[in-house]
Amino acid sequence: MVKLDNFEVDHWLLSNTNSVEHNLGHSYCLPRSIGDLQQESGSGTDVDILSPIISKPLDYGPMKGSEDLLSKISDYYSKESSSQLSTESIVTTPGASLANFLVLFALLGPGDHVIVQYPTYQQLYALPKCFGAEVSFWNSKEHDGWKLDLDELKELVQPNTKMIIISNPQNPTGAIIPNQTLKEIVEIARTHSIIVFSDEVYRPLFHSISPTDPAYPPSILSMGYENTIATSSLSKVYSAAGLRIGWIASHNSNVIDLCVNARSYALITASQVDEHIASLILSPPCAQVLMEKNRSLAERNVSLIQSFIDKNSSSCEWVKPVGAPIGFIKFKRDGQPVDDLELCTRLLNKKKLLLVPGRKCFGDGIRFPGYIRLGFGGDTRQLEGDLQVLQAFLDSDYVDIPLSTE
């Protein structure tokens, strides 16, 4: 039997979501219904967007995903890069979770070493460990805007380093790896023939940087290095987590072949119904309309959180996120971090308000005391109400939260 660590963030969210009235634990933009998507796609209410699949025989469908969806995903990458990404370079999956799983399962094993940007989504380091690889953390600098130090990366490289794993934008911080740093990561990887695997599930939702800013990060696939892999999905910034559609993309055909083979063992193919709806979401004008709405929603909401933090600066602080509808906030009293698990548990019990405890879910129970992850991709009115509830808690109950002993 393989030994898998508890998936803390997912367990925390899935076991607590039902009882909450104020959900600031999620990490996606406002989920949309199929009816909403019909509106966004400009089809109007008299056209049934599901009609093309009503008469479609429900066979397994094509090996790597529907041609229509693959070409929409290819367009999505090709728009921002001078080099075209062919449909042959993509394979669909049920969500980025399975995309990540397949990449790590297909490519890593005992004897391999991986370097993982930290903090990050637990899947990205727990699975390599489970598959027998040795894991080194490349720590983002908490006190320096979650920046990464390239000299440290060079020092972490070993003769058996197979993969550098990053996510951009980053969960839980919402920080980005800027363009220049990405270029330098790729140069280090190229020198040692290392794969760079980037989880880009929060792309392209950048609410606090302009696409014309030189630091604006492109997809890892557009860096001119064949040994790069990107995974993504429609869950977070395209408001369709319930669809369960994601993908793996790489210019390296060997990587794609290995992932397709692993995918055959795990699921044969993805759902054709889901793929049909997914290709509608990625079609113009739906994708652009959704992205623009979600970007301005995140822009509005991030400034609400910033005002909340400014008002409560003796109790909390953050590095303002640049992308993704999430931020990592440190709660303190008299300059000391509070016990974040106790804070989240009391907020749940007293106020039915859900946040994610940072030390438990992103710090292996040790690091990031006082931190919580807060999701701000929801409705703005609702967020205003949620912040009032959080404020009431800070005003009356916060004084009783114990300080962290870590």
Ligand SMILES: Cc1ncc(COP(=O)(O)O)c(C=O)c1O
């Ligand atoms: C960084 C990251 N990658 C992947 C996923 C999985 O997303 P999904 O399987 O819904 O596409 C998540 C979900 O929280 C995430 O935060």
